[in-house]
Amino acid sequence: MSSDDEKPAAAGEKEKKPKKEKKEKREKGDRADVSKPSSSAKPEETHTLFFGQMPFDTKASDIMPWLKANLTRHGCGFDIKEIRMAGGNGMGTPGKDKKFKGFAFVDFSTNKAAKKALKLHQTLFRGRPVTVERCTRKEFMAPKADKRKREADAADGEPEKKMLKVLVEPDVVKEMVAEAVENSEGTLAEGDLDAKVLSFLGLLPRxxxxxxxxxxxxxxxKGNLSQVKNKGAYFMGIVRKVSKISWEAREKERAKKAADNAESA
Known part of the structure; x- marks a missing residue:
């Protein structure tokens, strides 16, 4: 075969090669478009609530049907994404080293389900009033005057003092506790309230x-505390709950007085 016959064949191969490359590029582009998420897709919602004061033998299989039964009547019984138990194997089953700590975090896929679940606060779960709260809490903001004073003290070389003011003297707190122990029918002892609980009580209004x-x-x-492993932590939870309720009541009263003053003005 002559060299003149080979030239057209080589030219034909060069013509086919660009078409093949174009096809491969087009296929790669199609695959890239499929792999990319749509920009119009809405992000998945997650609303997390804290559930506390639960019996220590609680399992996730106990919480799920209880929540579904309460939320189904509102049309959001299937909006429960995940239940994360504190301690154990993550499902509330006691392990060799860790046991369920009495609280869990529940993720909801809709805000409606989370709002309806918040209404279960202080309702009975396996015979005990359960605590239901949002995980994000407002932080206490100190007055600007206190902040300026701390900055001035730091500039003078004085160490910054902790902003913890004792409102009830320790002796008065001990008297309150002693009276409660005396009237508890033998169910409460002074040693049940550790130093941390007593100190926190002193920071509250009388x-x-x-x-x-x-x-x-x-x-x-009223209750049997024989299953409570850490009474100090259990009582601290009660004190915090009472403190929160009292704080919210005071804020409502202040808002009401401010509204009344605004109307009278």
């Missing part, structure tokens, strides 16, 4: 401190 001590006594008289 009336709130008394309410918290009375609530601890009330729980001890």
């Amino acid at each position: 009336d709130t401190c008394q309410k918290a001590v009375n609530e601890i006594k009330k729980v001890c008289v």
